[in-house]
Structure formats: C-alpha cells, structure tokens
Amino acid sequence: MSDAVARAAAHPGLLASLEPLLREWLPRQRWFAGKGRPVTGFSLVAATELLPPGGSSALLHLLVRAHQPEIPAQGGTAHPGDCYQLLTGVRETLPPRLAPALIGRPQEGPLAGRAVYEGLSDPRASAVLLEAIRARARIGRLRFEGDARQPIREGLVPRRMTSEQSNSSVVYGDTFVFKLLRRIVPGTHPDLELPLALAHEGCPRVPPPAGWLLADPDGPGEAYVLGVLQPYVRGAxxxxxxxxxxxxxxxxxxxxxxxxxxxxxxxxxxxxxxxxxxxxxxxxxxxxxxxxxxxxxxxxxxxxxxxxxxxxxxxxxxxxxxxxxxxxxxxxxxxxxxxxxxxxxxxxxxxxxxxxxxxxxxxxxxxxxxxxxxxxxxxxxxxxxxxxxxxxxxxxxxxxxxxxxxxxxxxxxxxxxxxxxxxxxxxxxxxxxxxxxxxxxxxxxxxxxxxxxxxxxxxxxxxxx
Incomplete structure (x- = not known):
C-alpha cells in the first residue's frame, strides 16, 4: 500500500481521479467557505505522502484549490480559487468505525477502487501528525517544527474534537490539541504569530504553541501555516x-x-x-x-x-x-x-x-x-x-x-x-x-x-x- 500511495502522490492523474468525489464532499464540510456557489474545478497545489506505522493504511496530505465563480469581496464568503488543506486516508477496506468518514472510492486513476476517507477521523492517521512534530520532520514541502522547551512524549492517544467550525482539531492524550487550518493562505498567520508573541511576553492567558506545521512554497514567497499544536487545558x-x-x-x-x-x-x-x-x-x-x-x-x-x-x-x-x-x-x-x-x-x-x-x-x-x-x-x-x-x-x-x-x-x-x-x-x-x-x-x-x-x-x- 505504501509504495502505491507514494506513486499516487506524484501521479499526474491523482486530482482527476479525486475530483468527482471532492465535488460532492467538499461543499458539505462546515469549514468550506464557498457555500452557495458551484465548484467549477480543482487544481492541485501540493500532494505529500505521510506514512503511518504499518502498511494497512496510508495518508495523503493535499493542498487543493477549489475554483468558483467570483463574487464581490464584501459578500463575506470565499474568493475564487480558495486553497484547502485535506488529510486523506487511503485503505483497501474501510472498517465500520470509519464509515462516516468515507469520501468515496475513485473509479480510475492511481487510487482506483480504494477507500478514500477523512484522515483526521482515523486515530492511526492523526497520530502521524504529532509524531512528525515530535521528530521535527521535513517531508517533501512540509516542515514540522516546535518549541524544544515543551517536550512531546510518545504514545499520546488522539481523538478528534466534534465541535468544529472553520477548522478541525485533534486532542492528544488530554495533553495537546492540534488545530488543522482548513482554508490556507500564504503569509504570517495570526493563529501562530500572536500566541508566539504572547508566549515571549510570558502571558499566561494564552496556551503557548508547542509545535506547528508549515508548507514551503514552490518558488519565492511566504510559507503557508497549516496547523498549530498547543497545550490542552484539561477540564476546561x-x-x-x-x-x-x-x-x-x-x-x-x-x-x-x-x-x-x-x-x-x-x-x-x-x-x-x-x-x-x-x-x-x-x-x-x-x-x-x-x-x-x-x-x-x-x-x-x-x-x-x-x-x-x-x-x-x-x-x-x-x-x-x-x-x-x-x-x-x-x-x-x-x-x-x-x-x-x-x-x-x-x-x-x-x-x-x-x-x-x-x-x-x-x-x-x-x-x-x-x-x-x-x-x-x-x-x-x-x-x-x-x-x-x-x-x-x-x-x-x-x-x-x-x-x-x-x-x-x-x-x-x-x-x-x-x-x-x-x-x-x-x-x-x-x-x-x-x-x-x-x-x-x-x-x-x-x-x-x-x-x-x-x-x-x-x-x-x-x-x-
């Protein structure tokens, strides 16, 4: 499975095979900003294989641009060509517990016949993110970074938070919470910038970032901030x-x-x-x-x-x-x-x-x-x-x-x-x-x-x- 998915991440037909599924699935997500307007097409910004432990499943990290008819900026919704971050799990057979997370099964292309699903719903897949931050990994264009003063121990069990709006979050062992940003724009992101600044000032009112996920651009330009890991406030x-x-x-x-x-x-x-x-x-x-x-x-x-x-x-x-x-x-x-x-x-x-x-x-x-x-x-x-x-x-x-x-x-x-x-x-x-x-x-x-x-x-x- 791992070799096949690695080839799929680089396959020119990957997005074409996923597009019919994304046209149905993406507008239904609460964090999709372009509701009320048709999706006219997709373009692939980046595809990276994140390899979970074992070989029974795999995880693709996708940055996908959804194209929609342009509307005036004051309308309060998305501009055309919004970029979304997807964590896409891939399995030959989807267990019943993951059935609600199913995106679909591509009919053709490198993932034909396999179950493609929302990866954050899979504890094994979401554990990959924390391990990559703990290891300060670099995978393709992805950079997992963190604060050395906040050690991350192994084996923290992930669970996805259900109260989600414009982003998605996973709690790890009631110790950390990782917020995955869904709508991605290049540049310094306040959800990382401001907590880091407050941590530098010693402000105790904001949990200090313990790790973060960035994506480097293809050419000159600012990195994309993709997610932030912070201490979880227990019992709050x-x-x-x-x-x-x-x-x-x-x-x-x-x-x-x-x-x-x-x-x-x-x-x-x-x-x-x-x-x-x-x-x-x-x-x-x-x-x-x-x-x-x-x-x-x-x-x-x-x-x-x-x-x-x-x-x-x-x-x-x-x-x-x-x-x-x-x-x-x-x-x-x-x-x-x-x-x-x-x-x-x-x-x-x-x-x-x-x-x-x-x-x-x-x-x-x-x-x-x-x-x-x-x-x-x-x-x-x-x-x-x-x-x-x-x-x-x-x-x-x-x-x-x-x-x-x-x-x-x-x-x-x-x-x-x-x-x-x-x-x-x-x-x-x-x-x-x-x-x-x-x-x-x-x-x-x-x-x-x-x-x-x-x-x-x-x-x-x-x-x-």
Missing part, C-alpha cells in the same frame, strides 16, 4: 457553554464576566508590548466609519428586516466620523480579532484562557493582521453576552446587562481605563458587529435572526438619541 469549559449552563441554573455569572474582562485586558496589554502600536488619525478613522456604513448598506440590501433601523444605525457611524473630523485619535494594536465567549476557556482553577487568534476567517489575512483599537474585541464580547441572554425564553436582558458591566469593570481594573468611557467608538463597533450578525443569521440560521435584531433595535434607538 468554553465560555459559551459555561454561560448557557449558569443561565439555565439562574446562577450569577458576573464574577466570571469580571474575571474574563481582566484576562482580556492582560492579553491586550501583552500584545501592545510584544508588537507595534499605531495611532489612528482622521484619515484612517474616516475610512473605518465609511467601511462600517458600506457594510450596513450591503446588509440592509440583503435583509429587509434591517432596513427600518438603518438611519439610526448610520448615525452611530456618523458620530465616529464626526469625532475624527474634530481631530480625535485612537491607539491601534494587534488584537484577538474575533473575540466572543466561545473563544475563551474557563479552567477548573477559575482561570480564563483565550484561544483561536485566527480572526474572522472571511477577511483577507492582511486585514486580520492590521492593528485595531482594543474596543473592537470588547464589542465582540459584549455582543456575545447578549447572544447568550437571548438563547433563553424570555431573554435574560438583566443578566446580559450585568455581565456586560462586570466585564467592562474587570477590564478597567487591569487596563486602567473603562471601555465605557469611549461610548462613540464602542457603540460603532458593537453596531458593526450586530449588522454582521444579522447578515450571517439571515443566510445561515434564520431562526436566530431575532437575536441580533433585538440588539439592532436597541442600538438604532440609542444612536439616534
């Missing part, structure tokens, strides 16, 4: 699940919200020390307000329920532009970029950790790496408390208000400034986030649309006032 509960649990029990969440505010401020402070900060002056702030207004116009054109509130929402953005015209400035720095309760882990000791520094995957990498005011992260968390409160019936608005206030107070305890003392910029960011949520829910989860619309009504009324 993500903030969203914890908030819902305590809401259901009518328990007071404000102490945890205050502690989360302190943790957020600690991360922001460490990032400001580790990486450059800039000053946003009139021109940049005007562009920021214009971008928010454009996103509102796009969303209102797509979601009729948003249109009655558009004038009030625009006034929030006009207020920001007005401060810019008066000469007001703000400091911008690297931030999390997509902060919400689900990006936070609460450990049994009571400590909070922040994870997933990828930023919003729909945005270009260069945009995600731009310095921004910390209030953008804070607005995202305030919206997350509101989401949790509206997940119960009737909505727990007092719970949300108390958590939002506690979070801001906790942030102020560490940062020395309360986010609520910057009401114009905070409201603009919260409004921009709510508009994004309306468009997302209208497209993907219509039943959830009342949640952001409730915030839209509040924000529109407040901005108009």
């Amino acid at each position: 509960t993500d903030g969203w699940e914890l908030a819902l649990h305590e809401l259901a029990k009518s328990e007071d969440f404000t102490p945890k919200a205050r502690a989360l505010g302190r943790a957020t401020a600690e991360v922001h402070g460490a990032l400001a020390l580790a990486l450059p900060t800039v000053t946003l002056e009139q021109h940049r702030l005007r562009l920021l307000a214009e971008g928010m207004t454009e996103r509102l116009d796009t969303a209102a054109g797509a979601v009729p329920a948003l249109r009655p509130y558009a004038p009030g929402l625009r006034s929030a953005f006009r207020a920001l532009a007005g401060l810019a015209a008066e000469g007001r400035t703000w400091t911008a720095q690297r931030i999390h970029g997509d902060l919400h309760l689900g990006q936070c882990l609460h450990s049994p000791s009571g400590a909070w950790s922040l994870i997933d520094f990828e930023g919003e995957p729909s945005k270009p990498l260069a945009e995600r790496r731009m310095p921004q005011p910390t209030l953008r992260d804070i607005a995202g968390m305030l919206r997350s408390f509101d989401y949790a409160a509206h997940s119960v019936n009737p909505p727990a608005t007092r719970w949300a208000d108390a958590c939002r206030a506690a979070y801001c107070s906790g942030y102020a305890e560490v940062a020395g400034r309360d986010p609520r003392t910057e009401p114009v910029l905070l409201r603009a960011y919260e409004t921009d986030k709510a508009v994004y949520e309306v468009l997302y829910e209208a497209r993907h989860r219509p039943d959830w649309l009342p949640v952001p619309l409730a915030a839209i009504r509040r924000l529109a009324a407040g901005a108009a006032a």
Whole structure:
C-alpha cells in the first residue's frame, strides 16, 4: 500500500481521479467557505505522502484549490480559487468505525477502487501528525517544527474534537490539541504569530504553541501555516457553554464576566508590548466609519428586516466620523480579532484562557493582521453576552446587562481605563458587529435572526438619541 500511495502522490492523474468525489464532499464540510456557489474545478497545489506505522493504511496530505465563480469581496464568503488543506486516508477496506468518514472510492486513476476517507477521523492517521512534530520532520514541502522547551512524549492517544467550525482539531492524550487550518493562505498567520508573541511576553492567558506545521512554497514567497499544536487545558469549559449552563441554573455569572474582562485586558496589554502600536488619525478613522456604513448598506440590501433601523444605525457611524473630523485619535494594536465567549476557556482553577487568534476567517489575512483599537474585541464580547441572554425564553436582558458591566469593570481594573468611557467608538463597533450578525443569521440560521435584531433595535434607538 505504501509504495502505491507514494506513486499516487506524484501521479499526474491523482486530482482527476479525486475530483468527482471532492465535488460532492467538499461543499458539505462546515469549514468550506464557498457555500452557495458551484465548484467549477480543482487544481492541485501540493500532494505529500505521510506514512503511518504499518502498511494497512496510508495518508495523503493535499493542498487543493477549489475554483468558483467570483463574487464581490464584501459578500463575506470565499474568493475564487480558495486553497484547502485535506488529510486523506487511503485503505483497501474501510472498517465500520470509519464509515462516516468515507469520501468515496475513485473509479480510475492511481487510487482506483480504494477507500478514500477523512484522515483526521482515523486515530492511526492523526497520530502521524504529532509524531512528525515530535521528530521535527521535513517531508517533501512540509516542515514540522516546535518549541524544544515543551517536550512531546510518545504514545499520546488522539481523538478528534466534534465541535468544529472553520477548522478541525485533534486532542492528544488530554495533553495537546492540534488545530488543522482548513482554508490556507500564504503569509504570517495570526493563529501562530500572536500566541508566539504572547508566549515571549510570558502571558499566561494564552496556551503557548508547542509545535506547528508549515508548507514551503514552490518558488519565492511566504510559507503557508497549516496547523498549530498547543497545550490542552484539561477540564476546561468554553465560555459559551459555561454561560448557557449558569443561565439555565439562574446562577450569577458576573464574577466570571469580571474575571474574563481582566484576562482580556492582560492579553491586550501583552500584545501592545510584544508588537507595534499605531495611532489612528482622521484619515484612517474616516475610512473605518465609511467601511462600517458600506457594510450596513450591503446588509440592509440583503435583509429587509434591517432596513427600518438603518438611519439610526448610520448615525452611530456618523458620530465616529464626526469625532475624527474634530481631530480625535485612537491607539491601534494587534488584537484577538474575533473575540466572543466561545473563544475563551474557563479552567477548573477559575482561570480564563483565550484561544483561536485566527480572526474572522472571511477577511483577507492582511486585514486580520492590521492593528485595531482594543474596543473592537470588547464589542465582540459584549455582543456575545447578549447572544447568550437571548438563547433563553424570555431573554435574560438583566443578566446580559450585568455581565456586560462586570466585564467592562474587570477590564478597567487591569487596563486602567473603562471601555465605557469611549461610548462613540464602542457603540460603532458593537453596531458593526450586530449588522454582521444579522447578515450571517439571515443566510445561515434564520431562526436566530431575532437575536441580533433585538440588539439592532436597541442600538438604532440609542444612536439616534
């Protein structure tokens, strides 16, 4: 099997044999960014054989570009030609436990008749990744690297995490978690860059990277970051699940919200020390307000329920532009970029950790790496408390208000400034986030649309006032 798969990785007909299977399988994956548009073809960026122990199975690492009709960048979905990372297992016979992972059986080509399946679902296959990082291996264009200060012992049993969205993760022996990035772009990736910078500053709020996977380009250019290995926070509960649990029990969440505010401020402070900060002056702030207004116009054109509130929402953005015209400035720095309760882990000791520094995957990498005011992260968390409160019936608005206030107070305890003392910029960011949520829910989860619309009504009324 191994020799056959090695030949398959280099075979010119490999992609042609897999294409009919990928056309069906790839758009069904939650992490596929181009939903709603047909796939018109594929091109193979790279194929590498990763050889597991024994000879009963094999694993192909594929970087595949999916071609789709072009859409405007503001649509929030993929650009044409997005590159995806696939770990493709190959077996003569697929055991019943792996049946749900089956991609299909190619009818022709170098893998004809064999079972091709999602490799991360196979513990034997996913163990290859950890062993390669442990050995600091170089396989073809793939480089497995790591932090020598975090030794990786042999024999850690892998299990795939089921709560997956834009990427896929495997836990190894409750010691490490490996996040495999699915949509791949060249360049410095914030999900590796920022945790490394925070580790250098000694920030305890973010698990330090223990290893990472890179792919070298064919010619001149920046490497692709393909995955990051970090310590697994044992017994931790993500903030969203914890908030819902305590809401259901009518328990007071404000102490945890205050502690989360302190943790957020600690991360922001460490990032400001580790990486450059800039000053946003009139021109940049005007562009920021214009971008928010454009996103509102796009969303209102797509979601009729948003249109009655558009004038009030625009006034929030006009207020920001007005401060810019008066000469007001703000400091911008690297931030999390997509902060919400689900990006936070609460450990049994009571400590909070922040994870997933990828930023919003729909945005270009260069945009995600731009310095921004910390209030953008804070607005995202305030919206997350509101989401949790509206997940119960009737909505727990007092719970949300108390958590939002506690979070801001906790942030102020560490940062020395309360986010609520910057009401114009905070409201603009919260409004921009709510508009994004309306468009997302209208497209993907219509039943959830009342949640952001409730915030839209509040924000529109407040901005108009």
